[in-house]
Amino acid sequence: MRLAELSHETGVASATLKYYLREGLLHAGEIESRTQASYDGTHVARVRLVRALVESGGLSLARAKAVIVALDDPPENRHDLLGVAQRALIEPDAADAGPDWTAFATAAVRGWGWDIEEGDPLLPLLGAQLRAVVDAGVELGDGTVLDQFAEAADRIAAADMSTLPEAPAAAIRQAIVGTVLTDPIVLTLRRLAQQHQSAIRFKQ
């Protein structure tokens, strides 16, 4: 199909599709002449994926591109695959509150017995997020709340792992797209569960 048809099929403007092509978010079509290229079902699927990541998942176009690159070249080892997926999702300018907060976050994670590699970029990110909470005077109940969050997160992660397909390409897609698109669901469920817990405790 021509670019105009790809636009019609996906509901994405031709100018936006050209931008995706220039930025490497969409693979080139088959060249038919100096001014014509032809696109197929793989292009439709890719455009829909980019829209899902950006619109529903809230990723920046730069993060969406990192995800696309990871999807196009998945590592064979399933544990490495998850690391690649997660690194694709972290903004390069992610917050870092310095070595003390990273050490604090690392100690918490070690306390839960989690097997996380030294230098994992999620540790300074967690440190910065904890610092923002502490700075704002939010109550964490001497860390017991954080422990309960960790236990809940571990259950979510176990559910995540249960859905990973065998094939590397399908597994990295599920790991990345599944995590990005279900993050908002986890947060909405948290709010609904707060209402449920509040009704149990306080409803008259």
Next chain:
Amino acid sequence: MRLAELSHETGVASATLKYYLREGLLHAGEIESRTQASYDGTHVARVRLVRALVESGGLSLARAKAVIVALDDPPENRHDLLGVAQRALIEPDAADAGPDWTAFATAAVRGWGWDIEEGDPLLPLLGAQLRAVVDAGVELGDGTVLDQFAEAADRIAAADMSTLPEAPAAAIRQAIVGTVLTDPIVLTLRRLAQQHQSAIRFKQ
């Protein structure tokens, strides 16, 4: 203190502080003359709160303002208080995928035995988020993954409730600011827990 001192104390530019004053994100100082006003510790605390909500919590300025309004006038009833807190956090243009998806989300929530009011704006939001996941072909294991997410969210919410202070003003602050600033922590813990679960299953 003068505006320049408030700027120095909070690290927020005077022009930004004037913008906050115009938009109602910051309460007016005490008028001292036609061109001078005086600010105190309540202004320092408010500016820091707005920065935390916007920079660490990722709220839009419009959402931050809704939060400020709710904080300034908390309802007495503790269950109503949570509803006010949650409505302040929902973007007015939040996604809605139509009545079928809202009904689907409502049925899921009822299935967990959660006491959520008809017409709660979180239900169409959850419906739209579920639709995005289904449209992207993300595997939810016939709904068992969603059930496991709900169980984990319920544990998070129980931890949230355990930290609510008695006084309404302090409780609504903890409900709103605590939720907004710990949302990113929940998502980071999910990714770290994925690595932990992956290491258990796949590390060689």
